[in-house]
Amino acid sequence: MRKSVRISGRMAAAAAIAAFFASPALADTTVIHAGSVIRSADAQASGPATITVTNGRIVAIEDGIQPVPEGATMVHLVDKTVLPGLIDLHVHLTGDPGGDFWKEAVEPEEWSVVVGAKNAQATARAGFTTVREAGSGQSSAFALRRGTAEGLIPGPRIIAAGPALSIVGGHGDTNGFRPEINEILDSGFNCTGVVQCAEKVRLASQNGADVIKITATGGVLSQQGRGLEAHFTSAEMKSIADTAHSLGLSVMAHAHGARGIQQAAEAGIDSIEHGTYLDKEAADAMIANGTVLIPTLMAFQGVTERLGQGIYTPVVEDKIRAVAESARVFMGRARDWGVPIAFGTDAGVFGHGRNAGEFRLMMGQGMSSREALASATTAAATVLGMEDEIGRLEPGYSADIIAVDGNPLLDATVLENVDWVMVRGRVME
Incomplete structure (x- = not known):
């Protein structure tokens, strides 16, 4: 006798939990009946x-x-559009927005795992099946x-950087405390x-990093009032990039100032996170070196929403x-200049689970819905070097699948309301 589960909107919680914790190693088969399928952002929606x-893993897609x-489980999504799970290339799962900076001195790292478990579940429920931490x-x-x-833990696939590399006294370094406290809290990666x-x-x-994160320039949320230009020297950034690449790792660089962005791109850094003061010269360097921009527009919206509430110090405001x-x-x-762009939000600066708000902001700066969807699927998968694993719905690919109302190729804002999520073959509720 086959097992059948009909889904209209949300599944029952008990059924979802059971499906999630069923190990995909047990030769479980799920058959999804979809009203329409978008295999990739460069394809059309099917019938x-x-x-x-x-x-x-996906083993077949049939008209x-x-x-x-x-013995298979049926998922009934005949009134939904089914598409690849989304990818967010810049999140901080272990933190929530607006916390006082001094809490770093009083909260144990174990607590950040508890917070991260909560945020991982919220992120996956929002349709993001892979994230870069x-x-x-x-x-x-x-x-x-x-x-x-x-x-x-219910949540997305995680590509993790661990502690960021920073200069002594720069963005990413522990600062704002007495010197002896700064020293105790130092993560050891300056x-x-x-x-x-x-x-x-x-x-x-x-230590297990999947990617190297550096703070190539000053930052907005650190406790220094100094500028946002390059922190590392060009030689230091080249050393970081060359060493990482020799180990098969890419490098993502927090960078705001134009000259810092340019120096990072010329040093071989793989992606620029934020990129706020990007100018034409810096853009040309990124294009010449194949450096990808991760704009994190939701981060800017998130911090602006909290101005004037006593959340940030006067320096940060x-x-x-x-x-x-x-x-x-x-x-x-x-x-417009031709810089390659992929999707990332800086979730953690704003509340986790709101990641898809980035689509609306990207479209507000000229992207089409199709481009925006590609930035969070095929383009993001390529940044991770996982274009043969995620970002598309094809036989052999990981079963990272979401379902929505409407057609995100025509209006990517429908991705703000995801109705059903499967991560690596496990159904999320």
Whole structure:
């Protein structure tokens, strides 16, 4: 006798929990009856179709509503559009927005894993089946990565950086406390000079980093009032990039100031996160070196929403106001100049689960719905080097699948309301 589950909107919680924790290693088969399927952002939406998933992978996509084999579970989505799970290339799962900076001194790292578990579930429910965790404590993101991979924590696939590399006294370094407290809280990933920076990359790799995160320029939310230009020297950034690449790792660089962006691109850094003051010279360097922009427009919206509420220190509030105007236009300029762009939000600066708000902001700076969807699927998968694993619905690909009302190729804002999610073959509720 076949098992059948009809879904209208949300599944019953008990059924979803059971489906999630069923290990895909048990040769489980799920058959999805879809009203329409978008295999990738460069394709058109199909008519009714049947997707078969076995052991966490897509094994077939067939036109029409096909019979369900004995023993398979049926998911009934005949009034929905089914498409690849979304990818967010810049999140901070282990943190929530607006926390006082001094809490770093009183909250244990174990608490960040608890917070991260909550946020991982919210992120997956919002349709994001893969995320790049862009800086965390010593091992909290690695613990979450393992938890979601093994099905112990409901959440997305996690590509984790661990602690960011920064200069002493710069953005990403512990600051704002007495010197002896700064020293205690130091994560051990500050570096000065090409040799030490190479050493810290190797240390990050040894500790389990999937990607290297650096703070290439000053930042908005750190407690310094200084500028947003380059922190590392060009030689230091080249040492970081060369060492990472020799280990098979890419490098993502927090960067705001134009010259810092340019230096990072010329050094071989793989992606620029934020990119607020990008100018034509910096854009040309990114294009020449194949450096991808991750604009994180939701971050700027998120911090602006909290101005004047006593959440940020006066130093930080001044910096937020200073970047606000550029944040409304820089991605559109980058697109017009031909800079490659992929999707990332900086969730954690704003509330997790709101990630899809980025689509509306990207479209507000000139992207089409199709381009915006591609940025969060095929383009993002390519940034991760996982274009043969995620970002599309094809036989052999991971079963990372979502369902929505409407057609996101025509209006990507429908992705703000995701009705059904499967992560690596496990159904989320």
